Amino acid sequence: MIRTRRVRPEDADALAALVQRNREFLKPWEPQRDEAHYTVAGQRAGIDAALEQYERGLMVPQVILDDVDIVGRVFLTGIAYGAARSCDITYWVSGEANGRGIATDAVGQLRQYAFDVMGLHRVQAASLVHNVASQKVLERNGFRRFGLAPSYLHIAGRWQDHVLFQALAP
Numbered sequence: 639m640i641r642t643r644r645v646r647p648e649d650a651d652a653l654a655a656l657v658q659r660n661r662e663f664l665k666p667w668e669p670q671r672d673e674a675h676y677t678v679a680g681q682r683a684g685i686d687a688a689l690e691q692y693e694r695g696l697m698v699p700q701v702i703l704d705d706v707d708i709v710g711r712v713f714l715t716g717i718a719y720g721a722a723r724s725c726d727i728t729y730w731v732s733g734e735a736n737g738r739g740i741a742t743d744a745v746g747q748l749r750q751y752a753f754d755v756m757g758l759h760r761v762q763a764a765s766l767v768h769n770v771a772s773q774k775v776l777e778r779n780g781f782r783r784f785g786l787a788p789s790y791l792h793i794a795g796r797w798q799d800h801v802l803f804q805a806l807a808p
């Protein structure tokens with residue numbers, strides 16, 4: 639069973655092992671990471687920062703569990719209230735667990751959380767133009783593409799264009 643739960647400080651060991659194992663797999667899809675990112679201490683610092691943002695209502699940092707094992711991450715970030723009531727969704731799933739519908743399931747759960755629990759109006763996602771797998775995950779969860787953002791995010795060492803998607807609350 640796929641479920642997500644809030645990341646915990648004690649997840650640092652498992653997450654460090656996971657990002658080490660997926661270093662080459664994730665490289666083309668992520669910002670450039672420093673060496674600390676691949677250590678337990680670096681992961682622990684990232685978790686602490688994420689939980690601090692969670693306490694302030696700015697982020698929902700979840701790990702993805704396949705039964706009891708952590709197989710990835712799905713975050714709601716950039717949560718904005720006021721007239722926008724919007725957030726972004728970002729995610730990754732460990733390479734060896736790909737192709738089993740895990741991201742589709744996890745993104746669906748967080749989309750529902752954003753609308754039903756947080757009362758948000760809109761969830762946005764940005765996908766590299768050639769990230770077909772991610773676009774499939776979004777489309778299967780009712781996200782619609784609405785634009786192309788030139789040089790939107792600094793990924794794998796350069797500013798890259800992204801396709802923007804959004805899902806609106808039912």
Ligand SMILES: CC(C)(COP(=O)(O)OP(=O)(O)OC[C@H]1O[C@@H](n2cnc3c(N)ncnc32)[C@H](O)[C@@H]1OP(=O)(O)O)[C@@H](O)C(=O)NCCC(=O)NCCS
Binds near residue numbers: 739743765766
């Ligand atoms: C994108 C990602 C999250 C997908 O995770 P996943 O658990 O494999 O996703 P799912 O199994 O739910 O769905 C992926 C779909 O894309 C398909 N797919 C994978 N690679 C593909 C490709 N190159 N071209 C076309 N379809 C592809 C899969 O077959 C699957 O579709 P299917 O169920 O119809 O067979 C994962 O590959 C990942 O973490 N990538 C690196 C980080 C990343 O890109 N994050 C998203 C940033 S927007």
